[in-house]
Amino acid sequence: MDTTCPQTPKEEIIIPLLDRGFVKLVDFMGSDLRAVNAARVSFGGVSKGEEKDKALIKYLMEHEHLSPFEHCTFQFHIKCPIFVARQWMRHRIASYNEVSARYTQVKDEFYIPTEFRIQDTHNKQGSVASKDLNNEELLKIYTESIEASYQAYQKLLEAGVAREMARGLLPVSQYTQFYWTVNARSLLNFIHLRADDHAQYEIRVYAQAIEKIFKEKLPWSWAAFEALQK
Numbered sequence: 026m027d028t029t030c031p032q033t034p035k036e037e038i039i040i041p042l043l044d045r046g047f048v049k050l051v052d053f054m055g056s057d058l059r060a061v062n063a064a065r066v067s068f069g070g071v072s073k074g075e076e077k078d079k080a081l082i083k084y085l086m087e088h089e090h091l092s093p094f095e096h097c098t099f100q101f102h103i104k105c106p107i108f109v110a111r112q113w114m115r116h117r118i119a120s121y122n123e124v125s126a127r128y129t130q131v132k133d134e135f136y137i138p139t140e141f142r143i144q145d146t147h148n149k150q151g152s153v154a155s156k157d158l159n160n161e162e163l164l165k166i167y168t169e170s171i172e173a174s175y176q177a178y179q180k181l182l183e184a185g186v187a188r189e190m191a192r193g194l195l196p197v198s199q200y201t202q203f204y205w206t207v208n209a210r211s212l213l214n215f216i217h218l219r220a221d222d223h224a225q226y227e228i229r230v231y232a233q234a235i236e237k238i239f240k241e242k243l244p245w246s247w248a249a250f251e252a253l254q255k
């Protein structure tokens with residue numbers, strides 16, 4: 026048992042996001058000291074007290090000697106729109122299990138944004154807020170289209186079409202759920218890329234929520250990582 030650095034009790038952490046999504050921490054294994062001890066096993070040592078252990082973590086981060094952080098593991102339950110999950114699952118160094126729309130009927134749960142954004146002219150992928158859009162009118166078009174899709178989906182099911190085929194007409198705003206098990210090294214890479222301004226707002230809010238959880242669980246590692254981002 027690692028005893029000299031911050032440990033949080035195993036209470037449930039769940040952070041609601043967007044209109045129907047969430048990040049839930051299902052389990053966590055490790056501590057800052059776990060990474061320290063994993064690094065020191067190379068030369069047969071263990072913790073040398075808080076000051077030296079923090080300095081070691083800083084050294085490991087600065088010199089990209091990151092494998093010791095792989096010994097800390099987070100397990101999350103995520104609920105997010107499918108288009109967010111598609112971006113998320115590009116992060117290959119993790120384990121995923123997702124709800125199946127072949128086994129289960131898709132629920133009437135779709136992401137409805139509070140405000141539309143316009144295409145960014147500087148970042149070709151990005152979007153920016155604008156007062157020029159008629160948000161109310163656009164939301165009507167958006168929600169009517171989703172409602173029509175979901176009604177069509179139900180009609181196909183009622184007619185006997187298989188779930189795996191009927192789902193083909195549903196939009197990517199549909200909510201999905203998955204389990205995500207990821208080590209701290211890979212999680213830092215995810216946060217670095219997805220909490221960044223270049224990432225789409227809808228995945229960024231998830232990365233920012235996960236950032237908070239990381240900071241709570243591995244405060245020394247987070248401080249060393251954050252110092253390098255400045």
Ligand SMILES: Cc1cc2nc3c(=O)[nH]c(=O)nc-3n(C[C@H](O)[C@H](O)[C@H](O)COP(=O)(O)OP(=O)(O)OC[C@H]3O[C@@H](n4cnc5c(N)ncnc54)[C@H](O)[C@@H]3O)c2cc1C
Binds near residue numbers: 117118211218224
């Ligand atoms: C703002 C933004 C825009 C993006 N736009 C696009 C886009 O337009 N189109 C698109 O296809 N993707 C896009 N991506 C996805 C991006 O290219 C990465 O696939 C995604 O961010 C996962 O990052 P990763 O490979 O570092 O993570 P992981 O897959 O978790 O990999 C972690 C690390 O492991 C190593 N690694 C993993 N697999 C391999 C491998 N096969 N070979 C060598 N090293 C490996 C690498 O060091 C990698 O950094 C975008 C990502 C961001 C953040």
